[in-house]
Amino acid sequence: MSDTPPGDTVLEVRDLHTHFFLRRGVVKAVDGVSFSLKRGEVLGLVGESGCGKSLTALSLMRLLPKGGARTIKGEVLLGGENILQHTPAEMREIRGRRISMVLQDPQTSLNPVFSVGDQLREAIERRRKGASLSEIMKEAVAALRRVEIAAPEQRIGQYPHQMSGGMKQRVVGAIAISGEPEVLIADEPTTALDVTIQLQYLKLLKRLQAENGMAILFITHDFGVVGRMCDRVAVMYAGRIVECGPVKQIFEAPQHPYTRALIASVPKMTGPAGRLTTIEGQPPSLMDLPVGCRFASRCALVEQRCLDAYPRSVRVGDAHTADCWKVSPP
Amino acid sequence: MKRFIARRLMQGVVLLFMVATIVFFLGRLTGNPVDLMLPEDATAEDRAQLTQTLGLDGPLSEQFLIFIGKALHGDLGTSIRMKQPAAQAFFDRLPNTLVLIPWALLLGMMLGIPLGVVAALHRGGWLDRAAGTVAVLGVAMPSFWLGVLLIFVFSVELGWLPSSRMGGPEHYILPVITLGTFLVAGFMRITRSAMLEVMESEFVKLARIKGLSETTVIWKHCLRNALIPVLTLWGVFVGNLITGAIVTETVFAWPGIGRLTYEAVIYRDFPLLQAVIILKSILILGINLGVDILYAYVDPRIRLA
Numbered sequence: 001m002s003d004t005p006p007g008d009t010v011l012e013v014r015d016l017h018t019h020f021f022l023r024r025g026v027v028k029a030v031d032g033v034s035f036s037l038k039r040g041e042v043l044g045l046v047g048e049s050g051c052g053k054s055l056t057a058l059s060l061m062r063l064l065p066k067g068g069a070r071t072i073k074g075e076v077l078l079g080g081e082n083i084l085q086h087t088p089a090e091m092r093e094i095r096g097r098r099i100s101m102v103l104q105d106p107q108t109s110l111n112p113v114f115s116v117g118d119q120l121r122e123a124i125e126r127r128r129k130g131a132s133l134s135e136i137m138k139e140a141v142a143a144l145r146r147v148e149i150a151a152p153e154q155r156i157g158q159y160p161h162q163m164s165g166g167m168k169q170r171v172v173g174a175i176a177i178s179g180e181p182e183v184l185i186a187d188e189p190t191t192a193l194d195v196t197i198q199l200q201y202l203k204l205l206k207r208l209q210a211e212n213g214m215a216i217l218f219i220t221h222d223f224g225v226v227g228r229m230c231d232r233v234a235v236m237y238a239g240r241i242v243e244c245g246p247v248k249q250i251f252e253a254p255q256h257p258y259t260r261a262l263i264a265s266v267p268k269m270t271g272p273a274g275r276l277t278t279i280e281g282q283p284p285s286l287m288d289l290p291v292g293c294r295f296a297s298r299c300a301l302v303e304q305r306c307l308d309a310y311p312r313s314v315r316v317g318d319a320h321t322a323d324c325w326k327v328s329p330p
Numbered sequence: 331m332k333r334f335i336a337r338r339l340m341q342g343v344v345l346l347f348m349v350a351t352i353v354f355f356l357g358r359l360t361g362n363p364v365d366l367m368l369p370e371d372a373t374a375e376d377r378a379q380l381t382q383t384l385g386l387d388g389p390l391s392e393q394f395l396i397f398i399g400k401a402l403h404g405d406l407g408t409s410i411r412m413k414q415p416a417a418q419a420f421f422d423r424l425p426n427t428l429v430l431i432p433w434a435l436l437l438g439m440m441l442g443i444p445l446g447v448v449a450a451l452h453r454g455g456w457l458d459r460a461a462g463t464v465a466v467l468g469v470a471m472p473s474f475w476l477g478v479l480l481i482f483v484f485s486v487e488l489g490w491l492p493s494s495r496m497g498g499p500e501h502y503i504l505p506v507i508t509l510g511t512f513l514v515a516g517f518m519r520i521t522r523s524a525m526l527e528v529m530e531s532e533f534v535k536l537a538r539i540k541g542l543s544e545t546t547v548i549w550k551h552c553l554r555n556a557l558i559p560v561l562t563l564w565g566v567f568v569g570n571l572i573t574g575a576i577v578t579e580t581v582f583a584w585p586g587i588g589r590l591t592y593e594a595v596i597y598r599d600f601p602l603l604q605a606v607i608i609l610k611s612i613l614i615l616g617i618n619l620g621v622d623i624l625y626a627y628v629d630p631r632i633r634l635a
Contacts, residue, residue: 061538061539063535063538063539066529066530088544092541092542092543093541094541095538095539095540095541096539096540096541097541100539100540101539103532103535103536103539104532105532108531108532108533109532109533109535109536110533110536111533111534111536111537111551111554111555112533112555112629112631113554113555113558113629114551114554122537122540122542122546123540123541126540126541126542159631161631172536175536175540176536176539179540179541
């Protein structure tokens with residue numbers, strides 16, 4: 001369990017830059033991301049595909065994909081320590097125990113040739129060094145029960161292919177939290193699940209979070225899920241967070257034109273059915289980012305200064321900021 | 331699973347018939363065994379009599395039907411040269427070949443699998459290239475050349491190891507190296523490519539997220555998955571070793587079925603040649619089926635499907 005009192009910052013990310021260094025150029029996938037996460041808080045990280053959400057998460061875990069990805073600048077402070085400075089061995093100590101992650105696709109997240117119990121055991125063993133196998137297996141059964149898997153005593157000996165997608169994702173969840181981390185990153189954990197299962201899984205995550213007070217960085221492209229899960233939300237566009245604030249404020253009074261467009265494009269369940277709203281155009285190439293605002297090419301309110309310089313961050317409310325020239329402080 | 335095995339057995343029967351046909355007619359192309367058995371000044375009468383004794387008179391199609399008919403009753407004929415049932419000659423020599431195979435496989439895997447893992451871990455680096463070079467050399471070196479080279483160095487020059495025939499453990503070393511070298515490359519390359527694929531998978535990411543050591547991630551989580559294609563190769567290689575030991579056994583005068591095959595060809599011993607090839611085919615079909623069943627033990631997805 002975390003030693004940090006509730007409300008204190010457990011994770012702070014400052015000016016994170018993770019780029020892909022390829023032969024044909026530099027892809028600035030994460031380019032100046034800053035946010036903080038308090039104990040017991042759920043922060044949503046939203047944005048369209050390819051905006052750098054997942055790479056941000058992997059940068060925090062320091063598990064960047066092979067093929068030229070490097071974090072070149074910034075700080076990731078976990079309990080005040082910059083983990084970007086840690087040695088690989090120190091980093092391994094932290095993973096699973098202090099910061100953990102649930103991946104997107106439950107079908108591929110579990111190793112097909114080891115039983116579920118085996119894979120849970122490995123995670124539990126790290127916390128319970130020296131415990132006997134029967135103690136650990138007892139704890140593994142308890143972990144499965146905690147993620148609401150029926151008949152965990154039987155399931156523990158089964159292999160991933162014998163389980164449904166929803167059940168596998170519960171197992172992944174059980175593995176991720178078995179080290180009782182302070183921070184859990186959930187990278188679109190419900191995207192690959194059926195809609196009915198999605199809701200169950202979200203409720204489960206909420207419950208687990210309430211039980212052990214971990215902070216969750218919830219990555220999604222689904223605003224509906226944000227409303228259900230998150231306390232605050234950070235909107236990411238082309239490698240940067242363009243707006244961040246409490247969920248209620250973002251939904252009721254989005255400031256950044258991109259946030260507004262995103263919220264407008266969520267289909268409404270009430271009122272007459274019309275055409276779905278879309279955002280015209282394409283995000284800029286991450287290899288050739290404009291000097292000014294990155295949303296300028298798609299923005300209806302664009303003017304000259306938007307093209308000339310990246311906008312300053314404007315504080316528009318309590319813990320609510322937006323990077324836009326057209327937004328003025330209240 | 332039962333249906334799968336039944337289907338494979340049916341296919342095996344068809345394949346065996348084709349093999350029998352090919353070996354029967356191809357064997358006759360080597361010439362007439364009578365020429366080898368009789369002195370040069372033999373009379374036409376002697377020749378005709380021997381031809382009849384050997385059952386080589388009459389049209390080829392008739393000979394073929396007799397051969398197939400007998401084979402269906404389990405009679406693969408009598409060796410012309412050895413004057414004993416051909417099948418018996420095969421089974422007498424088979425153990426001598428089989429004792430080499432586990433050692434050659436072991437050598438191939440003990441060098442090939444770790445080399446493949448190391449190559450995958452250092453993809454594109456000098457270690458990868460070095461392992462690749464070793465692999466190419468292993469495949470490119472013909473076993474008749476490697477065998478003779480080994481004999482020259484270790485038997486003739488250094489006098490450390492015997493150059494031929496079966497005997498104590500020291501007799502195994504050179505033939506096993508000759509057979510195993512070819513396998514190292516195969517095991518290395520398939521392990522490397524399987525590892526590269528597995529290392530990119532999400533479950534490996536999750537293993538790292540759990541905070542497992544790199545050793546556990548690579549040698550447990552990755553390798554166990556990468557071993558599935560390695561097992562396929564196993565089937566191919568055992569087959570290759572049984573059939574391909576011809577050259578190695580000839581070089582080392584090793585009294586196995588490889589050398590028996592060679593002798594059958596050289597002496598135009600048609601019944602023996604036919605028996606050896608057919609029995610080898612049955613052996614390989616059996617091994618391939620065995621490997622498919624073995625998969626089930628490594629990969630639980632197959633076990634329960």
